[in-house]
Amino acid sequence: MQIDQQTLQKIAHLARLEMSESSDHEMIDSLNSVLTWMEELNELDTENVQPLIHMTEEVNALREDKIVPNITREQGLLNAPKKDEEYFRVPKVME
Amino acid sequence: MKNYSTLREIQKDLLAGTITCRQLVEFYLKNIDEKNLKLNAFVSVYAEESLQKADEVDLKIKSGNYGKLAGMVLGIKDLLCYKDHPVSAGSKILDGFEAQFNGTAVQRVLDEDAIIIGRQNCDEFGMGSTNENSNFGPVLNAVGDHRVAGGSSGGSAVAVQADMCLASLGTDTGGSVRMPAGFCGLVGLKPTYSRVSRWGLIAYASSFDCIGPITKSVEDSAILLEVIAGSDEQDSTVSTKEVEAYSELVPEKKSYKIAYLREAVESEGLQPEVKAATIAKLDFLKSQGHTVEAVDFPLIKHFLPTYYILTTAESSSNLSRFDGVKYGFRAANSKELITMYKKTRSEAFRNETRRRIMLGTFVLSASYYDAYYTKAQKVRRLVKEYTDSLLENYDFLVCPTTPTTAYKIGEKTADPIQMYLGDLFTVQANVVGLPAISIPNGEDNEGMPIGFQIMAGAFQEKELLAFSNAILV
Numbered sequence: 001m002q003i004d005q006q007t008l009q010k011i012a013h014l015a016r017l018e019m020s021e022s023s024d025h026e027m028i029d030s031l032n033s034v035l036t037w038m039e040e041l042n043e044l045d046t047e048n049v050q051p052l053i054h055m056t057e058e059v060n061a062l063r064e065d066k067i068v069p070n071i072t073r074e075q076g077l078l079n080a081p082k083k084d085e086e087y088f089r090v091p092k093v094m095e
Numbered sequence: 096m097k098n099y100s101t102l103r104e105i106q107k108d109l110l111a112g113t114i115t116c117r118q119l120v121e122f123y124l125k126n127i128d129e130k131n132l133k134l135n136a137f138v139s140v141y142a143e144e145s146l147q148k149a150d151e152v153d154l155k156i157k158s159g160n161y162g163k164l165a166g167m168v169l170g171i172k173d174l175l176c177y178k179d180h181p182v183s184a185g186s187k188i189l190d191g192f193e194a195q196f197n198g199t200a201v202q203r204v205l206d207e208d209a210i211i212i213g214r215q216n217c218d219e220f221g222m223g224s225t226n227e228n229s230n231f232g233p234v235l236n237a238v239g240d241h242r243v244a245g246g247s248s249g250g251s252a253v254a255v256q257a258d259m260c261l262a263s264l265g266t267d268t269g270g271s272v273r274m275p276a277g278f279c280g281l282v283g284l285k286p287t288y289s290r291v292s293r294w295g296l297i298a299y300a301s302s303f304d305c306i307g308p309i310t311k312s313v314e315d316s317a318i319l320l321e322v323i324a325g326s327d328e329q330d331s332t333v334s335t336k337e338v339e340a341y342s343e344l345v346p347e348k349k350s351y352k353i354a355y356l357r358e359a360v361e362s363e364g365l366q367p368e369v370k371a372a373t374i375a376k377l378d379f380l381k382s383q384g385h386t387v388e389a390v391d392f393p394l395i396k397h398f399l400p401t402y403y404i405l406t407t408a409e410s411s412s413n414l415s416r417f418d419g420v421k422y423g424f425r426a427a428n429s430k431e432l433i434t435m436y437k438k439t440r441s442e443a444f445r446n447e448t449r450r451r452i453m454l455g456t457f458v459l460s461a462s463y464y465d466a467y468y469t470k471a472q473k474v475r476r477l478v479k480e481y482t483d484s485l486l487e488n489y490d491f492l493v494c495p496t497t498p499t500t501a502y503k504i505g506e507k508t509a510d511p512i513q514m515y516l517g518d519l520f521t522v523q524a525n526v527v528g529l530p531a532i533s534i535p536n537g538e539d540n541e542g543m544p545i546g547f548q549i550m551a552g553a554f555q556e557k558e559l560l561a562f563s564n565a566i567l568v
Contacts, residue, residue, distance in 0.1 A: 001463065001466070003457070007457075011457050012453065014456050014460065015411060015440075015453055015455075015456040016418070016433070016440055017437060017441050017444075017449055017452065017453065018437040018438060018440075018441040019441075020441075027450065030450055030511055031450065031453060031454060031457070033511075034403065034450075034454060035454070037512055038403065038404050038458075038471075039400075040400050041401065041404075041470050041471060042470070044397065044477065046470060046473035046477065049473040049474075049476055049477060050473070051469050051472030051473050051475075051476065052472050052473070052475040052479060053472060054302075055288045055289065055302045055303075055332075056289040056332040056334065057289070057334065057553075058332060058333070058334060061332070061335070062331075063328040071196070075195050076195075078195070079191070079192045079193060079421070079422040079423065080422065081419060081420075081422075081423065081424065081425035082425065088421060090420055090432055090435065091429055091430055091431055091434075091435050092431070092432075
């Protein structure tokens with residue numbers, strides 16, 4: 001698979017990243033060289049292999065559903081770049 | 096002040112009253128003052144607070160009621176949450192962010208009276224092998240002329256190497272504790288996946304990430320693991336297996352069966368001194384009565400592509416939370432929401448991080464998911480099964496920690512694949528979730544440290560540490 005300009009823009013949008021014209025080519029080249037390298041895995045026959053998904057031996061580790069003091073609203077808002085008394089503030093979503 | 100390399104020596108002198116914690120902290124602060132501007136290992140230093148805590152611990156020692164880590168002055172990687180202290184993952188996107196709770200490992204070392212002296216530089220979100228990919232600038236190795244520290248826990252390693260603290264807590268996703276430990280002549284331990292709770296560790300790749308100690312001695316590594324390991328109701332993946340007395344350091348057997356990866360030790364790409372030091376170590380092991388045999392690992396060339404497909408996928412997902420809304424940095428002048436997300440993330444994430452997010456998003460995208468992501472998960476199983484089968488016949492798998500000693504600053508940053516190849520020997524342990532340690536194994540012709548890596552079966556840390564301690568000469 002080779003990434004072109006159009007795929008790059010599509011992936012960048014999904015990743016919520018902006019690609020500038022000047023860095024486009026560099027990014028396309030490096031992505032393609034890494035993807036080509038990743039494709040070496042196709043040399044292996046994995047037809048009858050199950051994907052390994054979970055790395056822990058623990059299954060359904062559940063704890064008591066206790067009510068404990070969590071962080072307060074004030075603490076939650078503390079690090080936000082823009083906020084009011086109660087909410088995170090973002091640019092207008094609806095007209 | 097005597098140059099201490101173990102907590103035991105420190106505690107002996109503290110109890111004898113020949114030193115105090117305050118003097119220890121003053122000693123480390125003085126070293127930070129003198130060296131940090133050049134080395135860039137610490138990005139925050141908690142001077143006043145450490146001195147105050149030192150006085151508290153000194154009182155506790157006098158009273159005879161003190162924690163297991165009393166006298167340990169510790170640094171923590173900039174990925175670990177320490178309540179009311181800054182944590183930013185080496186990234187502009189968390190600029191100004193302060194942790195609102197203690198991560199489990201951090202809480203546990205504090206409960207045992209460790210003194211946290213500061214926060215340490217690292218590659219952005221742990222993404223890097225040289226600690227050159229940080230918003231705070233590169234970390235310099237304390238040895239050699241303009242050599243990298245190794246990454247991503249580079250600040251954590253150099254801080255110990257340069258006596259700016261006794262020990263550090265780093266994190267290891269593909270070698271990030273072992274590689275800088277190797278490059279700096281230290282002991283770096285990556286525990287079994289799930290041995291240590293990940294609560295309060297800023298996530299890079301959740302099925303790989305492990306917190307691990309960087310120390311001058313195997314015994315301090317063992318003591319720290321004893322403190323930070325174990326079940327935790329904040330992390331549903333953490334193991335509930337009992338935490339063993341790792342610091343006893345008594346090998347169970349007199350003679351172990353050890354395999355080395357032929358492809359790794361006989362590789363053409365190995366720096367000659369690294370090869371020689373590794374072979375000398377293998378000969379030493381034989382002379383000590385251990386069985387040492389070469390094994391083939393035909394999958395070795397597939398370790399890194401597997402690792403990078405899976406970790407970039409997991410990181411693209413984990414890093415989606417950084418959107419300029421809830422924490423840290425937001426780009427100025429965005430009038431519309433999606434544009435604000437994009438501008439914020441593009442301005443704040445560094446090149447390598449953007450590249451990994453792009454790769455991860457690509458391999459997870461609907462059209463390519465099976466071809467890359469599922470494929471890598473299948474290869475992950477093959478690597479795990481093959482590694483497990485070797486460890487049924489052998490106690491340990493050994494190889495050099497890295498193919499070469501520390502690079503020159505800037506040497507590997509241009510080509511991502513060249514940079515990724517440095518992780519060749521360390522990623523296996525993360526791909527399969529097994530414990531591995533890097534211990535010092537001499538120096539090259541220019542005095543740069545060489546590391547020797549030992550990997551063991553799942554939850555075999557006790558044997559791994561005891562054996563490592565026994566063969567460290």
